[in-house]
Amino acid sequence: MRNLFRKKRINIVLFILLLVVIIFAVIFYFNARSSPDNENEGVTASDTRIAAVGDSITYDMYIAATEGDFYPEQLENLLGEGYAVRNFGVSNYAAQSSSDFPYETTEEYEESLDFNPEIVIIMLGTNDTKATNWNGADQFKEEYEALLKNYQDLASVSRIILASPPPAF
Secondary structure (H helix, E strand, C coil): CCCHHHHHHHHHHHHHHHHHHHHHHHHHHHHHHHCCCCCCCCCCCCEEEEEEEEEEHHHHHHHHHHHHCCHHHHHHHHHHCCEEEEEEEEEEEHHHHHHHEHHCHHHHHHHHHCCCCCCCECCCHHHHCCCCCCHHHHHHHHHHHHHHHHHCCCCCCCCEEEEEEECCC
16 A cells, blocks of 8 residues: 555656646747847848748747757858848748648738848748648649749849758658
8 A cells, every 4th residue: 555655656746747847848949939029130231131931840849959950040140240030930830821820821921021031931831731731732832822922022032942841751
């Protein structure tokens, strides 16, 4: 009986420790995701503004990663002075407006347009391949082109780079 009580107590302690770890992971995740109130903070008039648009691959949803590991931040460090790269990635979102989570409905999408980027790097398409989203190549192409047009219509944009999503099998 004494061993049974001891095992229950150990299980309760382990459960509480697991909850604490999960809570800290969630807090870290959302703190890493938060961005300054003003996306143009620290951007000078002479900086080339680059918007990194995409899903979790751009946003970097992995909790173990630190904020400096996100590819847009690494790109900004590699480019150096004269460039301002902003991360407008959102986990689980897709290029198609007919998807379960269309990128165009996000706050990050609006912020990416308001950023008035000169260069836009778009890596969307992985979540479009989900069975609930995929309606064929023609629809994907049409809706992706509509999303691209919104960036092409910005007077500030001189180049749009489409990054290939990883293959889905």
